[in-house]
Amino acid sequence: MLRAAGAGLAMLALSACAGGQYRPVADTPVRIGKPYAVRGTTYVPAAAPAYDAVGYASWYGSESGNRTANGEKFRPGWITAAHTTLPLPTYVEVTALDSGRRILVRVNDRGPFAGGGRIIDLSKGAAEALGGAARAAGGGGTLRRKRTAGGGVSRRRGEA
Numbered sequence: 001m002l003r004a005a006g007a008g009l010a011m012l013a014l015s016a017c018a019g020g021q022y023r024p025v026a027d028t029p030v031r032i033g034k035p036y037a038v039r040g041t042t043y044v045p046a047a048a049p050a051y052d053a054v055g056y057a058s059w060y061g062s063e064s065g066n067r068t069a070n071g072e073k074f075r076p077g078w079i080t081a082a083h084t085t086l087p088l089p090t091y092v093e094v095t096a097l098d099s100g101r102r103i104l105v106r107v108n109d110r111g112p113f114a115g116g117g118r119i120i121d122l123s124k125g126a127a128e129a130l131g132g133a134a135r136a137a138g139g140g141g142t143l144r145r146k147r148t149a150g151g152g153v154s155r156r157r158g159e160a
Contacts, residue, residue: 023071031070032087038113043084051086056117057094061124068109079103079129082111082121094120096130103129 033045061076068074070088081092086107095102105126112121122130 022067022073025072027089030087030089033069036110041113043110045085045087047087048085051092053119054097055119057120057122057127057130058112058114058118059122059124059127060111070108072108074109074123075125076123077125078123079105079126080109080123081105081107081126082109083107083119084110084112092120094122094126094130099131101131 032047035042035044037043060082063074063076066074068080069082074080081094083090083092086092088110089106089108092105092107093102094105103126105120105122107120109121112118
């Protein structure tokens with residue numbers, strides 16, 4: 001009995017080291033969030049089911065282990081991204097306009113805040129999956145980002 005209690009206490013102590021301060025990865029609930037300000041600019045998160053934009057991407061990865069705006073642990077190798085106003089989490093289809101390559105990315109963080117026409121920050125894993133980690137490191141490739149309805153990807157022919 002004493003041995004079982006000791007083992008239970010050891011497991012409890014070890015579980016505290018397992019990163020319990022992070023929210024588990026989940027697609028629900030979807031949160032729009034309150035307006036917030038960064039460097040003098042106010043951002044107002046909103047539902048945007050028909051969202052479609054063309055601009056630049058950057059990537060980030062040195063923040064490994066930090067908490068995302070969604071409360072999850074940031075994992076640079078995962079296919080995730082940051083956006084300033086879309087609900088968290090949400091899925092967007094990202095297309096590299098120079099290659100036509102497309103990926104579905106889970107948005108779970110806020111950003112980019114660097115300006116320069118950047119419309120999304122991709123994790124290092126997402127940038128690599130899109131085929132442009134080196135290109136993104138130099139300031140980003142031109143891309144189109146489109147919010148997908150219900151997590152599905154549009155498959156219409158000829159759509160960029």
